[in-house]
Amino acid sequence: MTTVLGIDPGLDRTGWAIVTRNARSVLSLRACGLIHTDAAQDLPKRLDYIFRQFQQILKTYAPDQVAMEQNFFLKRATTMANTVMTRGVIILACEQAGKAITFYPPRRVKMMICGTGTADKKQVQRMVQLTLNLDKAPSPDDTADAVAIGICHLKTNPLAHQINVKAAFLEKLKAAREQQIKKRN
Numbered sequence: 001m002t003t004v005l006g007i008d009p010g011l012d013r014t015g016w017a018i019v020t021r022n023a024r025s026v027l028s029l030r031a032c033g034l035i036h037t038d039a040a041q042d043l044p045k046r047l048d049y050i051f052r053q054f055q056q057i058l059k060t061y062a063p064d065q066v067a068m069e070q071n072f073f074l075k076r077a078t079t080m081a082n083t084v085m086t087r088g089v090i091i092l093a094c095e096q097a098g099k100a101i102t103f104y105p106p107r108r109v110k111m112m113i114c115g116t117g118t119a120d121k122k123q124v125q126r127m128v129q130l131t132l133n134l135d136k137a138p139s140p141d142d143t144a145d146a147v148a149i150g151i152c153h154l155k156t157n158p159l160a161h162q163i164n165v166k167a168a169f170l171e172k173l174k175a176a177r178e179q180q181i182k183k184r185n
Helices: 043-061 077-096 106-114 121-132 141-184
Strands: 002-008 013-021 027-036 065-069 101-104
Touching: 002 043, 002 141, 013 043, 013 141, 027 043, 027 121, 027 141, 043 077, 065 077, 065 141, 101 106, 101 141, 106 121, 106 141, 121 141
Parallel strands: 002 065, 065 101
Antiparallel strands: 002 013, 013 027
């Protein structure tokens, strides 16, 4: 079984989800939630809270892999800076737990889940519900997005892994050929 922690980062609301794929490639939702910080608190306290929450999630669920939304900002500079700092503490928690992170642009996640990169939040929630055969769609949308990121990773990562293995093999083959040529000369 492969277990992925999907993350939709944000300072105010960070969605997270533990999504699994069993040996028969059946996907299921193990847990999900929302980390909400109080806007009245100082920024360092909010970031510390998010950091500690992710340390606990990583310890509790011990995911094999981590996938996070790669943000593109068209909004205010303050929102961008806060989300970047939030991503930083999440990346630090994952690094300390020895977990590499794969990043996915929102359009790619939507394309994988809904078939279009322009799907709205309700469409993503509904397709997550259908994909995982859930009684109701995960909510709020930050949590549903985290589940979608986990699903996207579980569906695309095996192919990416095969491509990387093949590329590494071809590099070794090329190096071996170059060594043979050097020996002949």
